[in-house]
Amino acid sequence: MPKNAASTARDGAELQYTLHVSGKPGAPRLTLIHSLALDRSIWDGVVAALSGSVDILVYDCRGHGASAKTPGPYTTELFAGDLRDLLASIGWDRSFIAGASMGGSVTLQFAVSNPEMVDGLGLIDTTAWYGADAPKSWHERGQKALAEGLASLVAFQQTRWFSDAFRANQAAIADRFAQVFLKNDVAAYAATCDMLGNFDLRAKLATLAVPVEVLVGEEDYATPPDMARALEAGIAGSHLTVVPNARHLTPIEIPERIAAMLQTLIARKDGSVANRR
Numbered sequence: 001m002p003k004n005a006a007s008t009a010r011d012g013a014e015l016q017y018t019l020h021v022s023g024k025p026g027a028p029r030l031t032l033i034h035s036l037a038l039d040r041s042i043w044d045g046v047v048a049a050l051s052g053s054v055d056i057l058v059y060d061c062r063g064h065g066a067s068a069k070t071p072g073p074y075t076t077e078l079f080a081g082d083l084r085d086l087l088a089s090i091g092w093d094r095s096f097i098a099g100a101s102m103g104g105s106v107t108l109q110f111a112v113s114n115p116e117m118v119d120g121l122g123l124i125d126t127t128a129w130y131g132a133d134a135p136k137s138w139h140e141r142g143q144k145a146l147a148e149g150l151a152s153l154v155a156f157q158q159t160r161w162f163s164d165a166f167r168a169n170q171a172a173i174a175d176r177f178a179q180v181f182l183k184n185d186v187a188a189y190a191a192t193c194d195m196l197g198n199f200d201l202r203a204k205l206a207t208l209a210v211p212v213e214v215l216v217g218e219e220d221y222a223t224p225p226d227m228a229r230a231l232e233a234g235i236a237g238s239h240l241t242v243v244p245n246a247r248h249l250t251p252i253e254i255p256e257r258i259a260a261m262l263q264t265l266i267a268r269k270d271g272s273v274a275n276r277r
Contacts (some may be wrong), residue, residue, distance in 0.1 A: 001021075002018050002019065002020045003018065003019045003020075003021070004016070004017070004018050005017060005018075005019070007059075007085065007086045007089040007090070008085075008089075009062070009081070009082045009085045009086070010081065010085055011070070013062055013067070013068040013070050013082070014067060014068045015059055015060065015061075015062065015067045015068070015082060015085075015086055016040075016059065016060045016065065016066040016067050017040070017057060017058065017059035017060070017086060017090075018040060018057075018058050018059070019055070019056075019057055019090060020047055020051070020055065020056040020057075020058070021055050022051070022052050022053055022054055022055050022056075023052070024052065024053060024055075027053065027054055027055045028053075028054050028055070028096060028119070028266045028269075029054070029055045029056075029057070029092055029094065029095040029096065029119075030050070030054050030055070030056050030057070030095060030096045030097075030098065030262065030266070031056075031057045031058075031059075031083065031087070031092075031095045031096070031097045031098070032046065032047075032056065032057070032058045032098050032099070032103070032251075033059075033061065033083070033097070033098070033099035033100070033102075033103030033104075033106050033107055034058075034060070034061065034064070034065075034099075034100060034102070034103050035099075035100045035101035035102050035103055035125070035248075035249060036101055036102040036189075036192055036193075036196065037064070037150075037157075037180075037181050037184050037189055037192070038064070038065075038177060038180050038181065038249075039060045039064055039065030039066070039180055040058035040059055040060050040065060041065075041180065042100065042177070042249065042251050042252050043056075043058050043251055043255075044255075045251070045252065045255025045256070045258075045259075046251050046255045046258050046259050046262070048255070049255055049256050049258075049259030049260075050259050050262065050263070053263075054262075054266065057086075057087075057090065057092070057095070059083075059086060061079055061082070061102075061103075061106070062074070062078070062079060062082050062188075063185065063188030063189070063191060063192055064184070064188070064192075065180075069185040069187070069188045070188075071187070071191070072187070072188070072190070072191025072192075072194065072195075073191055073194060073195070074188075074191045074192055074194070074195040075195055075198075076105055076106055076108075076109035076195060076199055076201075077109060077113065079106045079109065079195075080106060080109040080110040080113050080114065081113075083097075083106070083110050084110070084113075084114055084117070087117065093117065094116075094117050094118070094119050095117065095118070095119060096118075096119045096120045096121070096122070096262070096265060096266060096269070097110055097111065097118055097120075097121055097122070098121065098122025098123075098124060098262055098265070099122070099123070099124065099126065100124040100125050100126065100249065100250070100251050101124075101125050101126050101222065101223060101248065101249070102126075102192065102196060103124075103126070104123045104124055104125065104126020104127070104223075105126055105127070105128075105196060105199050105201075107121055107122070107123060107126075108121070108123065108126075108128055108201050108204075108205075109199075109201065111208055111210070112201060112204045112207065112208070115207075115208075115209070115210075118210050119210060119211075119266075119269050120210045120211040120212065120213075120265045120266065120268065120269050121208070121210060121211070121212045121213070121265075122212075122213050122215070122261065122262050122265050123212065123213070123214045123215070123228075123231055123238075124214075124215050124216070124250060124251065124258065124261075125215070125216055125217060125220055125222070125223050125248050125249065125250055126216075126223055126227075126228075126231075127223045127227035127228075127230070127231065128199075128200070128201040128202050128204075128205055128227075128230065128231060128234065129199065129200045129201070129202050129227075129230075130196060130197065130199065130223075134196070134197045134198075134199075135194075135197040135198055136197070137197065138193045138194060138196050138197030139193065139194055139197055141153070141193050142189060142190030142191070142192075142193030142194060143190065145186050145189050145190055145193075146186055146187070146190050149186070150181060150182050150184055150186060150189065151182060153181075154178050154181060154182065157178070157181060158174055158178060160221050160222045160247060160248050161174070161177070161247060161248050161249040161252075162174055162247055162248075162249060162252070162253055163217075163219060163245055163246060163247050163253065165245070166247075166253050173252065177249075177252065202230075202234065205231065205234030205235050206234060206235075206236065208235050208236075209236075210269070211237070211265055211268035211269050212231075212235050212237065212238035212239070212265075213238070213239055213241070213261050213262075213264060213265040213268075214228050214231045214232050214235075214238055214239065214240045214241070215228070215240070215241045215242075215243065215250065215257075215258065215261050216228035216240075216241075216242055216243070216250075217242075217243050217245075217246030217247045217248060217250050217253070218242050218243060218244045218245065218246060219245065219246060219247045220246070220247050220248045221247065221248070222247075222248040223248065225242050228240055228242070241261060243257060
């Protein structure tokens with residue numbers, strides 16, 4: 001049965017999380033980090049597909065979902081520190097870490113800052129750098145939300161999140177995540193936008209020395225396939241999958257495919273069970 005609980009980061013911020021325990025002795029441990037302005041529920045389909053074989057931690061990042069909406073500025077180092085504190089609180093000293101979009105950026109930061117705690121990385125619809133104009137474009141997005149409200153961004157977000165076919169055939173799911181988006185704290189959203197605009201770990205990719213699987217939707221306009229190819233080129237031994245007819249939120253659109261990628265990642269870590277304690 002999943003366990004819902006809260007953990008306190010070192011600065012007192014409360015982080016809400018769910019721990020899915022497989023019941024399988026020595027099961028691999030996997031942490032999943034969600035995308036910007038959504039919450040841990042983006043992983044529901046992936047968790048269901050992996051049920052019984054992996055112990056899984058999902059949580060709401062600072063400023064998101066049910067976790068604390070602390071004032072900015074935010075940094076990926078802050079978010080990575082939150083995860084380190086959360087893992088310590090549940091007694092995990094190592095884990096596979098996977099993240100989507102913003103969560104992938106936090107995954108990279110966590111791996112760079114805490115290499116001893118990482119068994120492997122899943123980088124989904126994400127990047128190590130959003131581009132030269134990122135500080136300006138991300139700041140403008142946050143300012144638009146502050147000035148006009150999050151509702152002004154919903155249509156833009158949905159067309160980037162999901163393929164046309166998914167939005168037509170799974171309208172209820174698309175609407176559910178639009179409602180999650182609209183419940184965000186606008187100041188926290190703007191602070192997170194600035195965090196992503198300032199994010200750049202390109203120079204650190206070569207330091208990663210664990211199995212890495214990279215996956216991106218072929219139609220992803222937010223973090224296009226070229227950004228995923230840059231990750232593959234920068235991380236020795238990494239493997240890239242480009243999924244046709246998928247856009248930016250593949251954990252929601254194709255959860256079984258994401259689960260299969262994560263199983264591949266876990267299988268690449270020889271002796272993962274023996275080495276994680």
